[in-house]
Amino acid sequence: MSYIFKENLVSSSKYSIKCPYPMKPRYVVCHNTANDASATNEISYMIGNNNQVSYHIAVDDVNAIQGIPFERNAWHAGDGSSGPGNRYGIAVEICYSKSGGAKYTAAEENAVYVMARLLYQYDLGIDALKQHADFSAKNCPHRIRDEGRWNSVKTRVETVLQAIKEGRCDPKLSSGTTVILPPYSPDDESPSLPGLKFTVKVICNELNIRKEASFTSQVVGTVKKGEVYTIVEVSNGLGRLKSGAGWISMGTDYVEKVKTDSSTESSDSFSSFTVKVICNELNIRKEASFTSQVVGTVKKGDVYTIVEVSNGLGRLKSGAGWISMGTDYVEKVTTTSSSSSSGYQVKIVNCSVLNVRSGAGTSYPVVTTVKANEVYTIVDESNGFGKLKSGAGWISLSYTKKI
Ligand SMILES: [Zn+2]
Structure with missing residues (x-):
């Protein structure tokens, strides 16, 4: 699931009607549109008329369209001209809520990412995620409330927010992509001793550079897929870049070690090994890519022989395909013959x-x-x-x- 982010901002000549006050956001306020219009139509209608009603962003199954600057107020929460919802809340409208169905489900999933990214952007915690109904007596977001799913939505937003904080999900609202990478599991502690130095290749699309050796430390930049870096120290599952730019995750789904000892290693020297599946179910993919077609699954407790590893996936000896080598999904089995x-x-x-x-x-x-x-x-x-x-x-x- 993904969305395309676009701006279609209201003309500043209408600020006095639609968004008169500068705002430092304190809340992200979830709404359902209660109709079946697309996000594009919602926003163009809102910025085109001269009614006071306004909202910052509308999300559907394809697009997330922003109509009001996030640092200006909008009139959406029904709590008056000085109400906290209207004066400090970023309004997120989820489209297609009237009829529901697949388009609504996709819109809601996209909105989960939009809301998590807005919370992160304004340094807000999950408790800053509100419903329209928290500010005034309106049954909104109506579909989520009628279906008793507010806690579920909140939990999903929290999951994405946590993934963003851990560098597993792109924090940018404009990135659109909704991939969350699996958590890093520090079962292999690399030695962090003087003299340690090795080279890694980035295998995920984008990976945060953090100021300190902590997944909650400030993001100071990013590295991109295919780039190669020298790591001079490892701590808390992050590796320090030789350049001094900061620290990146050493998670095996994000980087892979590059063999530098070419004198003794050759590509045909790979020895097979055995893994046990430790998650409930794991996809088998056709190719060595996490976006490749799923051709089957393996189940918890199953044991497989891996004959090749690439991009963080391992090729099954059976020829069925590739499975993740993430340490949260499989563990190496030590061979009894030895x-x-x-x-x-x-x-x-x-x-x-x-x-x-x-x-x-x-x-x-x-x-x-x-x-x-x-x-x-x-x-x-x-x-x-x-x-x-x-x-x-x-x-x-x-x-x-x-x-
Ligand atoms: Zn509402």
Whole structure:
């Protein structure tokens, strides 16, 4: 689902009728139009007449059309010339509410994104999302209220707002796209030690650069799909750009590590591995792209062999297609055949320094470190970690390669 954002702003000669007061928004106010006109028609009618009634933006299944500047008031909440709804609320009209149906459902879904983005733009929390009925005795948004879905709408807006704050959804009202990327799951803690340096390629359309190593830190810029960056430090699941511009998510759905050790790696050296599905249902896609056609699903608890990884998706050995390798959806299964008492050898890869911990997990203290290209014997596996034969401790097997 997506929308195209357009402005069709009222002439300033009509400000005295439609939007006389400057406004610092405190609320986003949800309305249903109670008719079956398109967003384009709603706005052109509103800005073309000389009635006081006005609203900032109308959303349908295709478009989000803005008619009043967001930093001027509009007359939509029925609470009078000094009422908080009329004086501090951005009015969002959801179209096609009279008859409902698929066009209304799509309009409402687009409006969820519009409302979340407006809250974010004006630094407002979910409690600033209001209904017209919160300000005056009108049953509006009528369809949402009649169907008892206000809490559901609010929850959906909150979900998008949270995704925006975490860099998983484009915050710009004009971006239109409504893709939310899955949350980052920090199950593989990269070592954040001096000397760490590796290269990543951005695999999502756009990714926020944040000032600090926190998903709620200020956004200071963006990086784009296909761009390649050197990361010099990792903290809280974000990586610091060598350029000094800031931090970007290290989530495996957003970036992929670029192999730099060309001397020892070649494309045909990929070894297959086994994953278990840990979400209820996961799409199988035809190609290695999250927008590729869905050709089937896999279910929680199913185990599959992956023979190739690309763009954050893994190719099923069966040939059925590709599934997400997101750590919220699948987990690697350690192969039982390697659990013989003699152990097996691994080489440290994809990092320059790797922590050795006292137990099999990132919550255990670091006791020492090992370095890239060193070779160790693993005698036990647990939780994605391997126990060193030397007895020194455990290392994350995500940064090793069997030899
Ligand atoms: Zn209303």
